[in-house]
Amino acid sequence: MAERITLTFTLNGKPQTLAVHPMTRLLDMLREDLGLTGTKEGCGEGECGACAVLLDGRVVNSCLIPALQVEGCDLVTIEGLAMASGLHPVQAALLAHNGAQCGFCSPGMAISAADLLRRCPNPNHGQVKDALSGNLCRCTGYTKIVEAVQAAARSEA
Amino acid sequence: MRGFLPAMELQRPASLSEALQMLAAHTGRPFAGGTDLMVVYNAGKLRETRFLDIARLPELQGIRETPEYLDLGALCTFTELLAHPAIHRHFPNLVKSAKATGALAIQNRGTLGGNIANASPAADTPPCLLAYGAELELVSPRGTRVVPYESFHQGYKVMDLAADELVARIRVPKYSDTSVHYFRKVGTRQAQAIAKLSLALVAQVADGCIANLRIGLGAVAPAPVRARHAEGVLQGQPLADLPMVAALEALLADMSPIDDIRSTAHYRSTVTRNLLGQALRTLSATGN
Numbered sequence A: 001m002a003e004r005i006t007l008t009f010t011l012n013g014k015p016q017t018l019a020v021h022p023m024t025r026l027l028d029m030l031r032e033d034l035g036l037t038g039t040k041e042g043c044g045e046g047e048c049g050a051c052a053v054l055l056d057g058r059v060v061n062s063c064l065i066p067a068l069q070v071e072g073c074d075l076v077t078i079e080g081l082a083m084a085s086g087l088h089p090v091q092a093a094l095l096a097h098n099g100a101q102c103g104f105c106s107p108g109m110a111i112s113a114a115d116l117l118r119r120c121p122n123p124n125h126g127q128v129k130d131a132l133s134g135n136l137c138r139c140t141g142y143t144k145i146v147e148a149v150q151a152a153a154r155s156e157a
Numbered sequence B: 001m002r003g004f005l006p007a008m009e010l011q012r013p014a015s016l017s018e019a020l021q022m023l024a025a026h027t028g029r030p031f032a033g034g035t036d037l038m039v040v041y042n043a044g045k046l047r048e049t050r051f052l053d054i055a056r057l058p059e060l061q062g063i064r065e066t067p068e069y070l071d072l073g074a075l076c077t078f079t080e081l082l083a084h085p086a087i088h089r090h091f092p093n094l095v096k097s098a099k100a101t102g103a104l105a106i107q108n109r110g111t112l113g114g115n116i117a118n119a120s121p122a123a124d125t126p127p128c129l130l131a132y133g134a135e136l137e138l139v140s141p142r143g144t145r146v147v148p149y150e151s152f153h154q155g156y157k158v159m160d161l162a163a164d165e166l167v168a169r170i171r172v173p174k175y176s177d178t179s180v181h182y183f184r185k186v187g188t189r190q191a192q193a194i195a196k197l198s199l200a201l202v203a204q205v206a207d208g209c210i211a212n213l214r215i216g217l218g219a220v221a222p223a224p225v226r227a228r229h230a231e232g233v234l235q236g237q238p239l240a241d242l243p244m245v246a247a248l249e250a251l252l253a254d255m256s257p258i259d260d261i262r263s264t265a266h267y268r269s270t271v272t273r274n275l276l277g278q279a280l281r282t283l284s285a286t287g288n
Helices: A026-033 A089-096 A106-119 A125-131 A143-156 B016-024 B037-042 B078-082 B085-090 B092-099 B112-117 B125-131 B228-234 B244-254 B265-287
Strands: A005-011 A014-020 A052-055 A058-061 A074-076 B009-011 B029-031 B050-053 B063-065 B069-073 B135-140 B143-148 B153-155 B166-173 B180-186 B197-206 B209-218
Touching: A014 A026, A026 A052, A052 A106, A058 A106, A089 A106, A089 A143, A106 A125, A106 A143, A125 A143, B016 B029, B016 B050, B016 B135, B016 B166, B063 B085, B069 B085, B078 B092, B085 B092, B092 B125, B092 B180, B092 B197, B112 B125, B112 B166, B125 B180, B125 B197, B125 B209, B180 B265, B197 B265, B209 B228, B209 B265, B228 B244, B244 B265
Parallel strands: A005 A074, B009 B050, B029 B050
Antiparallel strands: A005 A014, A052 A058, A052 A074, B063 B069, B069 B166, B135 B143, B135 B166, B180 B197, B197 B209
C-alpha cells in the first residue's frame, strides 16, 4: 500500500499543503479533502468536462489527474475564477444570458470559457463552440451558453 | 465502481535512468498524461496497480527540427503538437488527428507517446504516423534502439516493446512540399468521439504517377496498420488512370474489422473503402 504524500501546490492563488494518496483523483481531492464542491463529477472518463479546472493555466479534466501530478502546480477551480472586483465576466454573462439551467455543467463551462477568452479575447462563433466541445450540457442546447461567452468577450474587449 | 485507491501506487522517478531501472525491476508501469489509464482506473478495470509517473522526464519532452525530420518527445501533448509551426508546415495529418483527439482538456494532457504505447487500434495519431513513415526511439537500461513504427504494433496491445523499455522519442521524416496529405476520422461526432474508423494517406507525385505512397488505417484491425495491399496496387500508377476498383478491392485484405459498441465490421469496411476513394480522388485532382 502506498504511503500518503505531502502535496504542495497553489490553489486559487494561495499556497496549499495536503497529505493525500498519490493516486487520489484531483477531483476527489478538491471535493472531499478540500471541500471545494463547485467542481462536479459527471462521467468520470474525460468526456463531459463537468470537472474541468485550470492546471498551470490549461483546461484539464480533474477526474483524469492523480494528485501526485499536481505537485508544484498552479491550480484554479471555479471557486477561484471570480476576481476581487466580482464575478469573472464569463460568470456574469452566464447569469445575464440564462446560460445555465440545471447548472451542473456550468462550473466546467465557465472554466473552459475563461480559458478561451484568455487565449483568444475575441472568439468567433466557431471558436467558442470548439473551445466548449469538451463540455457537455444536457439542458440548454448550448445556444445561450455560446451567446453568454460571446457577450463576455465583448464586455472585455 | 472505481479502482481501489489503497491498492494503487504511483511513484515519480527522479530521472530517466532511475525510471528505466524501476521499469527493469518491475516497480511499476509508465504513466504519463493519464487520459487513457485514468479512464480504465475510474471504471474499476485497471489490472495494474503500480505506476511510475514519467510525465516530467525532460529527455522525453520537446520538439526538435532538423532539415530531414521532426524529432518529437514521447511526452509531447497534442496541444504542444498543435502549437508547433513545423507540424503545420510539414505534417497536416498530424494537425488534423491531434485536433480530432478528444477535446481541449484531453489534448492538454494526452501525449503522442501515450497514444502509441496505449496501443488502442482506434487511436487517432497512429495511422498518420504510419503514413508518414515514423520511427520510434526506445530506451532501456540496456541502451537505445530505433525501430520503424510500422513494425511496432504486432497484435492487439502487443508491441515490440520490452518490459524495461520506454518510447522516448518519435522521428517523423519530412515530405516534399508537393506531397498530398489526406486524413479523415469517422466518429459519432466531431469532438470527443472515439473513431469508428480512420484513414491517413501520404503520397508524392512524380511524372504524373504516384510515388512513395503510404496508407495508415485506424480501428479496422487489432492495431493501427499499414494498408500494404492497397498501396501495392497503387504504387507507381498514373494519376490520370488510377486502378480505383482494384485498390478498393485490395484494401479488403488490409482490414480485419469487428463489430463492437462503436460500429460494425460491415460499416467499417465499407466506409474505410469510401475514404480511400475520396483520398484517391483528392490525389488525382492534384495531378490535373
